[in-house]
Every structure is written in C-alpha cells, then in structure tokens.
Amino acid sequence: xxxxxxxxxxxxxxxxVCNLLKQKCRxxxxxDAVDTIRFHTHIDHxxxxxxxxxxxxxILEGGDHFxxxxxxxxxxELKLLAVxxxxxxxxxxxxxxxxxxxxxxxxxxxxxxNDLFPxxxxxxAGIIYEKQINDIIASVVDEHGNVKDTASAELxxxxxxxxxxxxxxxxxxxxxxxxxxxxxxxxxxxxxxxNGRRVVAVLAENKRIVRGILHGESDSQRTVxxxxxxxxxxxxDAASLERAERKEVQRILADTTARLSxxxxxxxxxxxxxxxxxFIRARALFAIDMNGIMPILNPHPGINLVxxxxxxxxxxxxxxxxxxxxxxITLDRKDRILIISGPNAGGKTVSMKTVGLLQLMTQxxxxxxxxxxxxxxxxKQLMIHIGDTQSIEHELSTYSAHLRDxxxxxxxANGKTLFFIDELGSGSDPNLGGAFAExxxxxLASKHAVGIITTHYLNLKVMAGKVQGIMNGAMAFxxxxxxxxxxxTTGKPGSSYTFxxxxxxxxxxxxxxxxxxxxxxxxxxxxxxxxxxxQQAVRLSEKEKELDILLKENxxxxxxxxxxxxxxxxRQQQDTLRLQNKIKKEELDYLRDTERKFKQIINDWRKxxxxxxxxxxxxxxxFKKKQVQVNAAAAKKADKNYDIxxxxxxxxxxxxxxxxHQVGTLKEVxxxxxxVLIGHMPFNVELEDWIVVKKKEKK
Numbered sequence: 079x080x081x082x083x084x085x086x087x088x089x090x091x092x093x094x095v096c097n098l099l100k101q102k103c104r105x106x107x108x109x110d111a112v113d114t115i116r117f118h119t120h121i122d123h124x125x126x127x128x129x130x131x132x133x134x135x136x137i138l139e140g141g142d143h144f145x146x147x148x149x150x151x152x153x154x155e156l157k158l159l160a161v162x163x164x165x166x167x168x169x170x171x172x173x174x175x176x177x178x179x180x181x182x183x184x185x186x187x188x189x190x191x192n193d194l195f196p197x198x199x200x201x202x203a204g205i206i207y208e209k210q211i212n213d214i215i216a217s218v219v220d221e222h223g224n225v226k227d228t229a230s231a232e233l234x235x236x237x238x239x240x241x242x243x244x245x246x247x248x249x250x251x252x253x254x255x256x257x258x259x260x261x262x263x264x265x266x267x268x269x270x271x272x273n274g275r276r277v278v279a280v281l282a283e284n285k286r287i288v289r290g291i292l293h294g295e296s297d298s299q300r301t302v303x304x305x306x307x308x309x310x311x312x313x314x315d316a317a318s319l320e321r322a323e324r325k326e327v328q329r330i331l332a333d334t335t336a337r338l339s340x341x342x343x344x345x346x347x348x349x350x351x352x353x354x355x356x357f358i359r360a361r362a363l364f365a366i367d368m369n370g371i372m373p374i375l376n377p378h379p380g381i382n383l384v385x386x387x388x389x390x391x392x393x394x395x396x397x398x399x400x401x402x403x404x405x406x407i408t409l410d411r412k413d414r415i416l417i418i419s420g421p422n423a424g425g426k427t428v429s430m431k432t433v434g435l436l437q438l439m440t441q442x443x444x445x446x447x448x449x450x451x452x453x454x455x456x457x458k459q460l461m462i463h464i465g466d467t468q469s470i471e472h473e474l475s476t477y478s479a480h481l482r483d484x485x486x487x488x489x490x491a492n493g494k495t496l497f498f499i500d501e502l503g504s505g506s507d508p509n510l511g512g513a514f515a516e517x518x519x520x521x522l523a524s525k526h527a528v529g530i531i532t533t534h535y536l537n538l539k540v541m542a543g544k545v546q547g548i549m550n551g552a553m554a555f556x557x558x559x560x561x562x563x564x565x566x567t568t569g570k571p572g573s574s575y576t577f578x579x580x581x582x583x584x585x586x587x588x589x590x591x592x593x594x595x596x597x598x599x600x601x602x603x604x605x606x607x608x609x610x611x612x613q614q615a616v617r618l619s620e621k622e623k624e625l626d627i628l629l630k631e632n633x634x635x636x637x638x639x640x641x642x643x644x645x646x647x648x649r650q651q652q653d654t655l656r657l658q659n660k661i662k663k664e665e666l667d668y669l670r671d672t673e674r675k676f677k678q679i680i681n682d683w684r685k686x687x688x689x690x691x692x693x694x695x696x697x698x699x700x701f702k703k704k705q706v707q708v709n710a711a712a713a714k715k716a717d718k719n720y721d722i723x724x725x726x727x728x729x730x731x732x733x734x735x736x737x738x739h740q741v742g743t744l745k746e747v748x749x750x751x752x753x754v755l756i757g758h759m760p761f762n763v764e765l766e767d768w769i770v771v772k773k774k775e776k777k
Contacts, residue, residue, distance in 0.1 A: 080459045090462065094390055100360075102359070105353050107151070107353020129372070153349070178211045179212070214334060253308075263288060278305075285304065361445070362445075370444070375455075383454075387402055389439070415548045416549055461490075484499075493527065502515045502532070713739045716771070720771040732772065733770055734770075735768055736767050
C-alpha cells in the first residue's frame with residue numbers, strides 16, 4: 079500500500095500499535111517482523127495473514143499450549159555454520175539442539191490436532207525435522223553443554239589419565255600439608271590457588287625452609303604461597319594433559335560444527351518458522367486484549383464498520399473502567415465521501431483516525447475491535463492530511479502546506495484510494511477557504527476516491543445533498559450537560575455548537591449574546607436549525623436506550639418463563655416414567671402368575687385323561703372370556719368393512735391385526751418389526767402379526 083505522506087501510518091498511531099505488539103513478542107525475529115510489517119494490497123495475502131492470527135487466537139482462547147517455546151536469538155550461530163572452519167562451543171550446540179526440538183514439537187502438535195488449524199499448519203508445510211541434528215549434538219555434549227568424555231576415544235583416555243593424576247596430586251599435596259602442619263610452618267589459611275596451581279600458605283619466616291616454587295605473598299607480607307616441590311612435576315604433567323584435553327575438545331567441536339553445517343539451511347528455516355509463529359502469537363494476544371475479530375473481506379474498496387472502536391482508546395478505557403462509544407460507519411460506491419461536522423473536541427478526528435487505523439491493521443494482518451459482521455475492502459493507496467503540516471524548512475505556512483497536500487490528493491487519487499482530511503480549508507479566509515474546500519471535494523468525488531473529511535464550513539454540509547457520492551455525518555452533543563457524546567450519526571450535518579461551547583468555556587454572557595447578534599442572519603439560522611435537529615436526535619436516542627432496557631427486561635422475563643416451562647415438562651416426564659414403571663410392574667406380576675398357571679396346566683395335562691378340560695383351563699389363562707368376546711366382535715366388524723388381500727405388507731398399506739383385528743396404516747417397516755398408525759397413535763409391532771386388507775366399497 080502506498081502511503082502519503084511518509085509519516086501517514088505514524089499520524090494514524092499505527093506505531094503505537096506496533097509498540098504494543100513488540101511487548102507481546104518473545105523473540106528478536108518476531109520483533110524484527112513488527113519493524114518490517116507490510117500493508118498488503120492483495121486480498122489473498124490479507125486473508126491469509128488474518129486467518130493466521132484468528133487461528134492462533136482460537137488456540138489461546140481454547141487453553142491449548144502451542145509448543146513454540148524457543149526464544150533464543152541464534153542468528154550468530156547460524157551465520158557461523160555457513161562459514162567454513164568456524165567452531166560452535168557446547169552451549170551454542172545445545173541451543174541449536176533446542177531449536178531442532180522446538181520444530182519437532184510444532185510438527186507433532188499439528189499432526190496431533192488433525193488439521194484443525196490448516197492456515198497455521200501451512201506455514202510449516204515445507205519443514206522436515208532432521209533427527210540427525212539431535213543425534214550429532216547429543217553424541218558430543220551433555221544437557222549442560224559440556225563435551226562428553228565419550229565424544230572421542232582420545233578424549234576419554236586423556237580425561238581418565240588426568241583424573242588419576244589429579245587424584246595423585248591431591249594425595250601428595252595433602253601429605254605435604256600434614257607434614258608442614260606438624261612442623262608448625264603453615265599460616266592460618268593453610269592453602270590456596272595462585273596462577274592455576276595449588277599452593278601452601280607458609281609463614282614468611284619459614285619460606286626458606288619449605289622447598290618449592292614461590293608464587294606470591296599476602297598484602298601484609300606475613301604469609302607466602304609456595305607450590306611444594308613434591309607436586310611440581312605432577313602439576314606439570316596435569317597441565318600438559320589439560321592442554322591436550324582442550325585441544326581434543328576443540329577438535330571435536332570443530333568436527334561437530336562441520337557436520338552440522340550441512341543442515342544450516344534447515345536450521346535457518348527452523349529459526350524463521352519459530353519467529354513467524356511468535357509474531358503471529360503476539361498478534362493473537364493483542365487481539366484478545368482488545369476483543370479483536372476477523373472482519374469480512376471485500377476485494378473492492380469500501381468500509382462497513384459495525385460497533386468499531388479505536389484500539390488504543392479501547393485499551394485505555396478498559397484499564398480505567400470506562401465505557402467507550404462504538405462507531406458505525408459505511409463508505410461504499412454510492413456514498414464514498416463522508417463530511418463530518420460538529421463541535422470541537424467532539425470526536426470528529428478520533429472517528430476519522432479510528433477508520434484509518436483499523437484499515438491499516440486489517441491490511442497488516444491484525445484483527446480489529448468491531449462486530450463480526452463488519453466488512454473491510456482493500457485499498458491500494460492511503461492519503462491523510464491531519465494536524466499542523468507547517469514546514470519551517472520549506473517556508474510553507476499551514477495553508478500552503480494544506481494546498482500542497484490537496485494537490486497531491488487530486489493528482490494521484492483514484493477509485494482505490496482511501497483519504498482522510500482534517501479541517502478541510504482551514505487556515506485561510508472563511509469564504510475563500512470554503513470555496514476552495516468545495517472545489518476540492520467535488521474533484522475527489524469525481525475521481526471516485528473513498529474518504530472522510532472533517533469541517534465546520536456550512537457550504538460543505540450543504541453540498542452533501544447536491545453532489546453524488548457525498549454524505550453528511552454529525553458528532554452528537556448534549557447541550558443540557560454541555561458535553562460531547564462522541565457518537566457519530568450519518569445522514570445529516572451537525573452544528574458546531576459555537577455558542578454552547580463558548581458558554582461551557584465560561585465566556586461572559588453579554589459577549590456571547592453580542593456575538594449572536596453580529597452573526598450573519600442566514601448563517602446563524604442554518605446552524606440553529608442543525609442545532610435543534612441534533613438535540614431532537616439526542617432525546618430520541620435516550621428514548622431508544624430506555625426502550626432497549628425494557629426489551630432486555632422482557633427478554634429476561636421470557637427466559638424465566640421458559641425455564642419454568644422446562645421444569646414443568648421435566649416434572650410431567652417424571653410422572654410419565656413413574657406411571658410406565660407401575661404398568662411394567664403390573665405386567666411383570668401378570669406374567670409371573672401366568673407362568674405359574676401354565677406349569678399347573680402342564681402337570682394336569684400329563685395326569686388327567688379329560689384333555690378338553692385342560693384346554694378350557696388354558697384358554698381361560700390365555701384369553702379372558704371378555705377378551706375373547708371382544709376379539710370376536712372386532713373380527714366381525716373387520717370382516718364387514720374390509721376385504722383380506724394378503725401378500726407382503728408395504729408402506730402405506732392398510733393392515734389388520736390377526737388377533738384383536740384392529741386396522742391401521744403401515745408407516746414404516748423395520749426388518750421384522752413395523753410402525754403401524756392406529757388413529758393418531760403410532761405402535762411398534764411384530765410385522766408377522768398383521769395382514770394386508772382393503773376397505774370395502776359401499777353399495
């Protein structure tokens with residue numbers, strides 16, 4: 079995106095947003111990314127960056143831990159890996175190992191989460207974890223960055239020999255100490271280290287008696303430090319082995335660095351990936367702080383902000399416990415230019431800056447504090463004229479600088495330009511300045527540029543109804559309390575409230591009244607009309623707030639009613655379950671009694687010769703007499719009204735029960751069972767108990 083002037087982003091306070099982002103970064107790579115942030119003009123790039131931030135915000139709000147925990151700056155180490163003959167020490171190798179582990183953990187995390195965050199995962203699509211990096215480093219250094227004894231056979235031999243020699247030196251030295259102590263030659267401190275050698279502290283008067291190398295004396299010159307003759311040769315041998323150890327360690331580190339240098343491109347990619355995810359994390363944290371969302375993107379220039387906030391103002395108000403007034407504004411092909419009028423300190427410039435800053439944030443991949451149905455178009459240019467642009471170096475007055483900027487606007491503005499002009503035409507004669515301002519607005523409108531202009535000129539307020547693409551907006555003001563409401567209303571111009579603000583400032587009443595009389599009659603009449611219109615809108619807004627409160631109370635009462643209804647439904651369900659349980663118990667008792675009677679019938683069948691009597695008893699058990707009669711009546715009625723067709727039942731057929739002769743409609747077949755509708759009640763039945771019938775035609 080092209081910005082004019084060069085400090086346009088700073089004038090819209092985007093630099094303050096960047097400072098807040100930097101505070102969220104944990105790596106130098108992420109902070110560098112903030113410094114080089116770009117405003118993309120291709121919708122695919124904008125959407126991709128916004129989705130990265132949105133998905134990371136979802137991870138943070140979901141409470142999951144994204145394993146991007148590497149925060150060290152390893153640019154120096156990576157550059158050394160690319161230089162032939164360079165050597166990384168143990169700690170540097172350990173840092174490289176942590177970087178590789180971090181990349182491994184990220185790749186495993188994405189695999190575990192099954193493409194839940196595809197846009198974030200796409201950033202690591204070309205990254206492959208090289209296990210050999212860890213194997214190379216782990217074979218050489220331990221978890222503290224020290225070269226292992228087993229890094230080479232030569233090093234192991236040297237350290238084994240050195241350990242044995244140091245043990246011998248220690249025993250020899252301790253023997254010398256005991257001997258000198260018995261002779262009373264030692265000072266109070268007994269021993270120490272000088273020049274890397276272990277020495278005995280001897281009283282100065284005995285220094286010629288104790289044989290060895292004198293390494294120094296105390297400040298008081300009462301004590302001298304002597305390396306005993308017995309340990310000199312041993313210490314020399316130990317020093318020689320230590321030199322050999324250092325040489326071998328250096329050789330091992332050089333060899334390890336050379337082996338790792340083959341993986342320098344992969345390690346550089348690991349580092350860049352870590353910084354990228356840290357940068358996205360910072361954007362997501364910032365979005366959470368200001369309650370940011372991902373707006374709907376539109377490839378065409380335009381803005382539709384719903385309940386939007388200035389992010390910096392929102393954070394300040396949030397910290398102070400205040401409530402901020404949201405901004406609703408729409409700029410499209412039909413209404414491209416908004417003329418905002420209203421009192422000074424009423425929020426005109428803040429509203430304009432809010433739109434500009436949110437536009438920059440969106441095209442930089444940052445979520446914005448607004449409602450989710452907000453829509454942002456893509457602009458190729460952003461031009462601003464805000465504040466005092468007087469230039470001492472170029473000998474430009476405020477108005478001259480103003481005209482210079484307007485010339486640039488008119489030369490280069492087009493249908494993909496978003497512009498902001500604060501106090502258009504100020505700094506000159508009101509009549510002439512107003513005329514130039516009107517001509518400039520007409521020119522910008524003819525170029526189809528999209529933008530916001532703040533002004534006090536009445537002629538600009540009037541032209542909004544005449545020139546296509548221009549609309550009015552007003553900042554509300556409460557005259558009763560003499561304070562601005564910081565609320566933008568589009569569709570009508572606003573009064574400057576010159577006299578109300580003068581009264582608020584404490585000017586004498588007679589001065590204010592004199593100014594009223596001196597004011598041009600037509601001018602004052604229009605401003606007064608705007609003044610009354612706005613106050614009516616303020617009163618209407620208060621009534622709407624009262625109505626909103628009543629609607630919320632009604633909604634709360636409705637919710638309580640629904641909760642009571644749900645409780646009543648639950649109670650009825652419980653009563654139904656209790657009744658069903660009671661019926662089931664009665665059925666179970668009946669079945670148990672029937673089972674007992676059948677056992678008796680079977681015994682009677684075996685014993686008696688009168689089989690008919692047993693059959694009659696069984697019939698009484700299975701079919702109560704009354705039920706038999708009922709079934710017989712039902713069968714007679716069914717035979718009268720229906721003809722039996724037989725065959726395989728299909729959905730929609732009339733079917734008749736073979737036992738109780740009830741007739742219903744077959745609604746659904748489920749293997750060997752079916753749903754039959756008898757009247758308005760569905761029943762789950764055995765399909766084999768039913769036969770297909772047809773209703774007889776009436777003669």
